Amino acid sequence: MVANRLLLKAREGGYGKRSSRSKKWKEMLKLPPVSKCSELRHSIEKDYSSLCDKQPIGRLLFRQFCETKPDLNRCIEFLDAVVCACQVRATGKMYACKKLEKKRIKKRKGEAMALNEKRILEKVHSRFVVSLSYTYETRDALCLVLTIMNGGDLKFHIYNLGNPGFDEHRAVFYAAELCCGLDDLQRERIVYRDLKPENILLDDRGHIRISDLGLAAEIPEGETIRGRVGTVGYMAPEVINNENYTFSPDWWGLGCLIYEMIQGHSPFRKFKEKVKREEIDRRVKKDNEEYSEKFSEDAKSICKMLLTKNPEQRLGCKGGGAAEVKQHPVFKDINFKRLEANMLDPPFCPDPHAVYCKDVLDIGRFSIVKGVYLDTRDEEFYATFVTGCVSIPWQNEIIESNCFKDLNDSGTEEDFADDLEETSCPPIQKPKRGFLYWLLKRLGCLSSIPSEKKEELRRR
Known part of the structure; x- marks a missing residue:
């Protein structure tokens, strides 16, 4: 009963109930700037089906592109950077963890089966098949982090x-x-x-x-x-x-x-x-x-x-x-x-x-494997298995938990334009902007000011 109550309590504290994000949280989850992704951007094939259909963040950005009609090249540049930035970050979403005991794998010679399951889960992205989001290891187990299915089997x-x-x-x-x-x-x-x-x-x-x-x-x-x-x-x-x-x-x-x-x-x-x-x-x-x-x-x-x-x-x-x-x-x-x-x-x-x-405690209960010892030769298999996050489930998590919206709102068009300039031009010293320019920008008054006046405000 205690285990079941704890499970229900954890389930009720859903990741979508946070109304705001702290500054520290945004810094932790902050995506790298486009200027830091030049190698990745050039290695990705510019294919519509992959970027704007298969990739969840790509689909979202493409819809935004169709609605706001920004410059297409800038949209693709931004898309490349975001799709590449698939690093493990905590968002508060709940998952199921499937643990594969290391000694049991070795005893049953199940390394090939474990790698096969991981490879297939990485390949298949279907609403009717559980998704693999992350892989990691502990001292005793290899872990597959999967879609949580609270309704039972x-x-x-x-x-x-x-x-x-x-x-x-x-x-x-x-x-x-x-x-x-x-x-x-x-x-x-x-x-x-x-x-x-x-x-x-x-x-x-x-x-x-x-x-x-x-x-x-x-x-x-x-x-x-x-x-x-x-x-x-x-x-x-x-x-x-x-x-x-x-x-x-x-x-x-x-x-x-x-x-x-x-x-x-x-x-x-x-x-x-x-x-x-x-x-x-x-x-x-x-x-x-x-x-x-x-x-x-x-x-x-x-x-x-x-x-x-x-x-x-x-x-x-x-x-x-x-x-x-x-x-x-x-x-x-x-x-x-x-x-x-x-x-x-x-x-x-x-x-x-x-x-x-019947009982939450029955889930994942195993007997102790005796007589099997792990050595340095097993490390190669662990390194192949544990590769961090999987791109598409990670992108879905970022969107579903409103992290993408929060992070996207934290930047400005001007910041993004400055970042793009850095990718094609050598770094230059940008003039500091005065308090008056910052205040007028916050009040939305700059759109009606002629460009020569804006330059004068920047200098002030």
Whole structure:
């Protein structure tokens, strides 16, 4: 109870409630001037899609550019400097921290898996997949700082809040968001391979995100992969048989999830049923799932099409990918354009005063790893893993926490113009401006004064 109360108290002290920022805070978070970013500015490709679409601060600046119409060259110069200035700074935003114990990684020879998860999280920027914001290390662990998801996981919601399962409307909404998440992953040539309720998390509003990408893999264009990885009862037949595949296991996993959300247990094992792994694998490869009256005809249809044993005949694997899954009649009431734009309200909104897990203290509890010793050879791996912040999530944090607005308001057009001059001209001694000039500027009176009078005021 104490741990849960502390969590709720921390959650209520949101980063967006600060009405003002101190001078010391602004100095700590201050972005470097454009003149200090010349090397970075020249190394960045001047590409519209990257600077003005993919980069969050770039999108914001481009909107401001369209509204105020400043000089385009100055806007791009400023954009380069801000996008480059991705250094870790405290803004007060809450995150989730995933700790990978160093000794456990070494004992299980999991260095490649840890680096793989970090690399994929850095590559994928989707509203339906958790985002990696920072990485750092402690004496005992490597830490991934991720999107905080206060609503708990789907397994807790399916089995611990009333009767097992959801009504079909809620299950279809989550399935639609999962389609979007898988679509974003597959666009980056990534197969997830571990779709199950424990790995699907809810945020404060009730939207879902895919988490735990440790088993995900990148598939080169035109190639296939093999690997018997995943969770028992959710692995597709081709994975169990160790056959080659591309993205088919994820569409099978989506079928398992839709079935479980509606029925209240997985397709090939009833809730709390004790059965050996070999028997579950046999059921997956040979048996057909059973449907109760909880399923509408459309829900039954999509589950059967996604749980087709032959991957070549499975929905989503016939050449259309996510697009053919989205066209299924079960999604007839889902506007995917509005869903992807975050314009649809979820069917369930988590209570901000509730903790959606059995016990906060259970999170991240591990047994002590004995007999494993860390040495200097491990440092190379740690240095590769711990690389600080990730640009796009950091930019989103700066915008969402109003830091960008505060920092942007603290400068002036004249300061920025002076800074740009420094990038192209040798430093010159600028004349000091008198008190009268400063006072008139503050009162907004300089716009009506002729330029020759302004020069006279500067000298005074």
